[in-house]
Amino acid sequence: MQKYSIFNLVKNAFSNHENWDLAWKDPTPKEEYDVVIIGGGGHGLATAYYLAKEHNITKVAIIEKGWIGGGNVGRNTTIIRSNYMHDENALFSEFGMDLWRKMSQDLNYNVMFSPRGIINLAHSDAQMNTYARRGNSMRLNGIDAVLLNREQVKEIIPMADFSENVRFPIFGGLMQPSAGTARHDAVAWGYARQADSMGVDIIQNCEVTGFDVTAGKINGIRTSRGNIKTKKVGLCVAGSTNILAEKLNMTLPIETHLLQACVSEPVKPILDRVVTFGAGHFYISQSDKGEMVMGGDLDGYNSYAQRGNLPTLQHVLTEGIAMMPFLSKLKMLRTWGGIMDMSMDGSPIIDKTHIDGLYLNCGWCYGGFKATPASGWTFAHTIAQDRVHELNAGFSLNRFSTGYLIDEKGLGTKTWIS
Amino acid sequence: MLHIKCPHCGMRSQNEFSYGGDASIKRPELNKEISDEEWDNFVYNRKSLRGKHLELWQHLSGCRQWIKVERDTATHEIFNTYKADEEIF
16 A cells, blocks of 8 residues: 655656555455445444454455445534543543544544544533533543633633623533544545555445344345355444344334534634533534534434434524524535434444344444544454453443443433433 | 424424324333333334334424324325324224
8 A cells, every 4th residue: 555655745746646546446345254344434444444453354344335434424523522421431432532643643644633622611500510520520531621610711712602691601611622623534534545455345335235144143244236245244334223223123222313514604713622502402613624513403303314404403503603693694505414323322332232243333323423433443342352342341232221321411312301 | 394284283384393202112011010121122222214104293382282293204204194092004
């Protein structure tokens, strides 16, 4: 594989950049693989990469129905954070933060990781207390957290509404300075390029139509481009998890819902942090191109539409304008939607299943993108060793029946409760 | 914007309704031995189908009745709506 470096850049300039290698190949599916990963999104690509890198398993195929990076890894709002209270989520995400910091070097691909900090705003004394508690929990787990008062927040984001007579005055906020953003497409492409270079077959435009399961063991999958034999299958299909689960006669504690995001027209730099509104569900950051990147609530009913509905967008942007009134003057450039695998307790599932050789990675809810490296790393471990790693031991499938829920914010599919 | 025909009030906009999830889920019967698995299926596990989906909505800013709606989860087409206690064949 050609290394991306200043020297190669100069070298290729002499041939008008016409002789760069393809970043990944377009192979036809082989008859058999050691591991098949279904879903060529961020998590699937990262899983294949860590299978090859950490476990020396390179006879791996990624089966993607569309094209890689066309799903949620290209549709999210690129926020990376580990500001969780519960140990399971906190330790897992903080492990991921480490991978994020090294990612550009590791993948030889600039993922433009920008640790600009995230601020969760508080709008009441009670909320400040909750944030103090969460911040303390984070610090106990080695995650940086700073509790800010109103004046300190005002210094960082003076463009927010600090006037006296607002419905939700800003009391302060909880900041994780090491959180940030990254370029989401580059994450997918970087993982794809490295996985491909180590021998992983990335098979696009190939839909999984069924599974060969005999005597509780997986023997292969059926796809639109032929049957593939394998002893291990990893499911990383986010919003399509329920569709494949149905083919396996499994009913899972997840529902598929639609989440929207949008960007404004590009403007000059004004916001150098990620900020979330504490009295509702709205988050915002500014991209390197200058667009304000915004998102918030689910559309509120089961959906596979991959495009959103206006009432929710209006509701979310109303919150945004309440928080930062200048947003009302901006024009909307683009809105889009992605379908989320919403788990019932708001936390993910990375686990083995009752079918031998079938591994499950789903339930990412609002936070799939930031989990990409840690999810790939732990899922690769789970598949390669046939047992969960301690980092994903809490994300078990049976926690719902045994009562070991991880109710981080009580945010699952039932947003109407929270 | 969805338009939902409330069986009590007629065609109304989505804003008046609140969503209640899968309507095909049945609570395990009372006075019967109930296994953990049955509870699990009732409380957490959902088919979340792509395509025709029978679901509960409440006409919250209207007659406040719970209703059943048969909707396509991919196209959002609404095929039919029923009263909450209406049997569907």
